[in-house]
Amino acid sequence: MLNYSTSEENYIKAIFHLQRQDGTVTTNELANELKTKPASVTDMMKKLKAKKLLHYQPYQGFRLSNDGNKVALGIIRRHRLWEYFLAEKLKFSWDEVHEVAEHLEHVSSKKLVDKLDEFLGFPRVDPHGDPIPDANGKIEISKKICLTELSFNTPAVVSSVSDQSSEILELLEHKKITIGTKLEIKKKFDFDNSMEVRIGRQPAFTISKQLAENIFVTSSPTLLPNGEGKRNK
Amino acid sequence: MLNYSTSEENYIKAIFHLQRQDGTVTTNELANELKTKPASVTDMMKKLKAKKLLHYQPYQGFRLSNDGNKVALGIIRRHRLWEYFLAEKLKFSWDEVHEVAEHLEHVSSKKLVDKLDEFLGFPRVDPHGDPIPDANGKIEISKKICLTELSFNTPAVVSSVSDQSSEILELLEHKKITIGTKLEIKKKFDFDNSMEVRIGRQPAFTISKQLAENIFVTSSPTLLPNGEGKRNK
DNA sequence: TTAATATTTTAGTTTTGTCTAAAATTATTT
DNA sequence: AAATAATTTTAGACAAAACTAAAATATTAA
DSSP states (O other): OOOOOHHHHHHHHHHHHHHHHHSSBOHHHHHHHTTSOHHHHHHHHHHHHHTTSEEEOTTSOEEEOHHHHHHHHHHHHHHHHHHHHHHHTSOOOTTTHHHHHHHHTTOOOHHHHHHHHHHTTOOSBOTTSOBOOOTTSOEEEOOEEEGGGOOBTOOEEEEEESOOOHHHHHHHHHTTOOTTOEEEEEEEOTTTOOEEEEETTSOOEEEOHHHHHTEEEESSOEEEOOSSSSOOO | OOOOOHHHHHHHHHHHHHHHHHSSBOHHHHHHHTTOOHHHHHHHHHHHHHTTSEEEOTTSOEEEOHHHHHHHHHHHHHHHHHHHHHHHTSOOOTTTHHHHHHHHTTOOOHHHHHHHHHHTTOOSBOTTSOBOOOTTSOEEEOOEEEGGGOOBTOOEEEEEESOOOHHHHHHHHHTTOOTTOEEEEEEEOTTTOOEEEEETTSOOEEEOHHHHTTEEEESOOEEEOOSSSSOOO
16 A cells, blocks of 8 residues: 655545545645645545546545545544554543644554554544444444434434543543443433433433533444445455 | 754664764764764754754864763663563563564653563663663663673673674574673684583583674773763763 | 775755646636 | 636645766876
């Protein structure tokens, strides 16, 4: 497999994340995400198209090709394995791992990454609850939904928290909610959109609308192949 | 402390290593070491001089300044800690660690490096037996000498092997010599420059001139401050 | 101590990735 | 549907880090 520059990798990764939500990604979206200018994005899109990593017609937006997706999954694998390493082994706190992993992810030795994976015991999710692609690029896509969209009496696992301010962390700690917590919704109140939540067999307690909006959960994870949507092999 | 580009760091590191032997480093030496052209070296020397990392007058060679030395020791600290991690935790073999560490060393988060150091148990030497600078840039300078220069009946520790071919590794394994082995010389033969060596209390055995020339040992390590040779503080 | 040789520096290009400003295209209104 | 606005692309410039070829300086040898 070929090697890509740090800059190319950052573009590929950003497109991968944006197209999860959008399908196709626009120049301005990407420029905004990468804190760069639209003109720079266009330049890079031409380059990535020439390398067959994305589909792109001028003015029509772009999305990753099959190859592009594979490259993206490799970068995400490295990023999330390093995040796991930093949190689990080096005792970085949950909200510090991302920034350092942004740098480590660009060290692209296949052997390093696979041995790191083994050393860590083949973790399935990173410290934010996001799934880690395996050595073949397979990733468990667990449809992550906001707690506000979860149905009644459906057990789900907290997989991520969008806000990462110390205020929300304080509140989550008090309510004993962390990544991996299993919970279900018992009641919703239309008046203020607050809800009653229960963790395991403990008594239910109340969560505000604002808090619920920042908590994301998964129900049943599914193993999906990489690539462009077609099942390959 | 400021941040330097990967390229700048590679130059600084190379000068540091070359000036151990030479005192002052020349343009051609450095170009050769970095597999680049003399003109490129001159360009970079101007840049590093402007950043006050080295002493340099055109045509007169160069050497690192006090600040330059500190930066170099930081890079070497990162490099050797990663080498230790790769060998000790990820089970890379001794001769594979250098290449991967060449990339990891440029991730310069102070917190990452200090936490890695702690996680590894503050190792004093890397897998090649070279000393690892501590968080303040202090390094144990153990005068490393070739086995051919070691005096009779002077206990010394094997600290590195210059050649790293599989042939020499096979021979070392057979003779039960690895990094860290304590040994002393009992006899030397002028005819073929072979020598009798003893490990601990075991019976002495013979080592050829060619093998001895590739084995380096240290006697008593000393803790030296960083900087330009003056004792700072 | 000149002449020849080797080393080092300068000058001018190249590549990668960025930028600004202007032109082209698409989208939105009236 | 024409006019206006927003988005995207092109054109031209720049900085970093490399290179080649030529000029400048140092070193060595005759």
